[in-house]
Amino acid sequence: MKSLRLLGMERSWKALVETRRMTELNFEDGLQLLLQSELDSREEKRFDRLKKNAAFRYQASVEELNMDPKRGMDKAQIADLITGGYIERGEPLLISGATGCGKSFLASALGLKACSQGKKVLYFNLQKLLQRTKIARLEGSMHKLLDRIAKADLLILDDFGLVNLDQQQRLDLMEIIEDRHARSSTIIASQLPVASWYDVIGEDTIADAVLDRIVHTSHRIELKGESLRKKR
Ligand SMILES: Nc1ncnc2c1ncn2[C@@H]1O[C@H](COP(=O)(O)OP(=O)(O)OP(=O)(O)O)[C@@H](O)[C@H]1O
Incomplete structure (x- = not known):
């Protein structure tokens, strides 16, 4: 198992030996248990890798979301977003609301x-991303970053x-959005109402x-209420 890097299976096998449960299981059940352990371990590793790669601002989970409708949270809408259908369909989600009302927290949780x-x-x-694109262009790694x-x-x-965007930043944003249009989903969070994004x-x-x-085609969430930083 070790040579084949079946580490989840190996861990499960050791537990079976230590607890002497291996003698209680028939071949089929034992094999199923070992394979399931390997599958669980791989999924867990993939999740950890994806989480690290995403570099979220908060380690927030959807279970922690404050669903108070007075904050502009709609239970049915959040439940729908949690299913991930908007990602499959490549639909954007626009979150707006004043500073501290939980936009980054919500985006990180989703x-x-x-x-x-x-x-x-x-x-x-x-x-920060638009500063990175500037540096990437100078270093010749822009294609890699956009990819x-x-x-x-x-x-x-x-x-x-x-902050307002300069011409190159506008073009970079345009390119990023164009690459994703109708294919992959984007969440945009802003303190400004969507109506003023044009300006x-x-x-x-x-x-x-x-x-x-x-x-x-976007889903919209407008968060309301006073800053959660203040409440804390
Ligand atoms: N649902 C929540 N449950 C518990 N704490 C929350 C929740 N949402 C936000 N917070 C806390 O409130 C604070 C502000 O949240 P957050 O940074 O998400 O606000 P924001 O709207 O993105 O603010 P800004 O526009 O200034 O970036 C953080 O400390 C965060 O941990």
Whole structure:
């Protein structure tokens, strides 16, 4: 088992030997148990890898979400998002709300859920990502970075609209969104209401092109209430 790197199976086998349960099982049940242990162990490892790769802002889970409707949380909508259907269909999710109302927490929790469903997720603060694209262009690694982003089943762009974009940043955002359009899902979180995103992008043709690709088919969550940081 060790040579074949069947580590989950090996662990289960050792437990069976130590507890002497192996003598109680017939061949078929024993084999099934060992194979199931191997499968569980691989899924667990894949989940850990996906979670690490996603680089979430919070290690938040959907079970921890405060579902108070006064905060703008709709149980049925969240339950639907948890199934991951929006990711399969490549639909965007736009989360807006004032600072501290839990946008990043919600996006991270949905991202973690997607990892548990075997999806490749990437989480970025948008400003930091657009600084990274600038550096990647200078270093000649832009193609690699865009390729990595395009391959993600779910891309989370947090803090959209905190600063205005320059022309190159607008074009980079456009390219990222275009690569994903109608194929892969993107979550965008912003303190600004969706109606003012046009002005944030700042150039009519690019704003039209970006928003046309994300707004029409999107799911929306508008979080309300006072900052959860203040409450704490
Ligand atoms: N559902 C929740 N349950 C428990 N704590 C939460 C929840 N949502 C958010 N928090 C906590 O509230 C604080 C603010 O949350 P978060 O960073 O997600 O807000 P935000 O809306 O993204 O803020 P900003 O716009 O300033 O980035 C964090 O400390 C977070 O841990």
